[in-house]
Amino acid sequence: MTRPLTIVLPLKHVPDAKQERVLAGQPPVLARGPGILSELDEYAVEAALQLVEAHGGADAGHRVLALTMGPAEAAGALKRALQMGAGEGVHVLDDALAGSDAWVTARVLAAAVERIAATGGSPVDLVLTGMASTDGETSLVPGQLAERLGLAQIGFAASLALDEEGRAVTATRDAGSEVLQLVAELPALVSVTDRTNTPRYPSFKAIMAAKKKPVQTWSVADLGLDAAAVGFTGSLTEVLEAVPGPPRPAGQVVVDEGEGGIRLAEFLVAQKLV
């Protein structure tokens, strides 16, 4: 019998990777237009929901909170998570956050997780993340969060389960020529990959139910942080310049009329690739 768990899902709202994405401005930033919940975060939401469903479901008193740091539109990421089945949302919203690098992001999210624990009356047992955002792609935030929060960390988990008593997570991870079997006692942080599960599409009923789920909005000051500690100012890294490309010059296209393979081989030899 598992005791009620508190699971926090740090999520990111990003420009859709299937559309064209542009870096602009000085310092260069990713142009933000309509965005979506980062695709890789959906696997984390699904993992949280599956864990809860395997251990008594909603009636067992588990809390699954979606957390995001971002501009107003980032509420869309929370909305998607709530529609999938997360129970509540927290939005850290503050103009001072613009231009935050991974260091700042992890610092802010860590402060938010601590506030969730302090105000929620119970400690956070598990932080579940995707393995990278689909825009920054640094994969830095999960590790920095684990370090700041003192959480046992399992990154890139291929599979994930809770032990019988709900005191530890067991996971597997692909590590080159080996598959590792891992155990981490709660509280822990786990990042999952896009092979860990198949995220559900919200049902119509779930979409309707999501409208009533509570979302809190917190500022940087609410987290006890200074404006100078966040945003461009508080970041430890900076982007100096962004250029498209390098553009690939158009190559040749040849229709195979019986010699296509020969052309291929000769091209490779001419390019000194063999």
Added chain:
Amino acid sequence: MTTTPETPVALVVLDGTQPLRGSDRELLVLAGGLGETHVVVPAAPGGALLRELAAHAVAAVHAPEGGADERLTVPAVALAEAAARAVRPRVVLLGSTPEAKEVAARLGVRLEAGVITDVVALDADLVATKSVLAGGWRTRCRARTSTLVATVRPNSVDVPARRDPGAELPEVRALPVEDTAPAARVVGRAQRPPSGRPSLEEARVVVAGGRGTGGDFGPLEELADALGGAIGASRAAVDAGWVGPEAQVGQTGRTVSPQLYVSCGISGAVQQRAGMQTAKVIVAVNKDEQAPVFEIADLGIVGDLRKVLPQAVERLRQLRS
């Protein structure tokens, strides 16, 4: 850490794989141009490794005093931190494996150092070049802190073929490392059978297949064998069960940057390009002349891969003999 010593130091964090991989050598060559090279390894180095490192002018190797630690990530972080505090490097270099990125992330917090990932070039002023947004853009960025932690992509640095054998073996320094930070434990390991091919991330040649293979990767494997390459696959091919998930290219977090990418039966839609866009040369084979992959290929062959690839393999045999 706010000050760095007079002689600039570049610290390379290795994960203990032996013999050294191509990507490890790239880190050592890169480090050599940035400062006195120090290396940190997870276990006391044997003679063979010391000789390999001597050939790269490594000044000192830092290893933990104690025995092996079955905890995940934290021991490697604590070790790298201890080495960094001892030598105060201007830059700490790591590879781009998931494990290395986790170490880099946590090290950045412990050292209060800016971390830049997926670096493809690093100049003398520690300005890093990154390829971002699935290869569509390049950025130049830097850390504002006195130490930069950087993870470097494979196939970014030229490793000279001949290196000095080196007069002296590097000094070995034992580091006392004690770290009780909460960590996951490894409770079991299952070996995967080796494929006999280079790993995708390291491979200089990748031959990748998609829906157009119809499930038969035989012609691709022959070509990969002829070229000494790795086998890659699109998401569709992996989902169909034709190849294992370790072959998937274009999955965020698994980047490939080969010299040559041969794309077979892959349409080349935007989300598939992440895997191929940073390859130096792209060759595409596809039955559909409208396939978007032809827009980014250096050579495109419109045809049946079941005919084109075996013919190419045969021609390569002739040309080499």
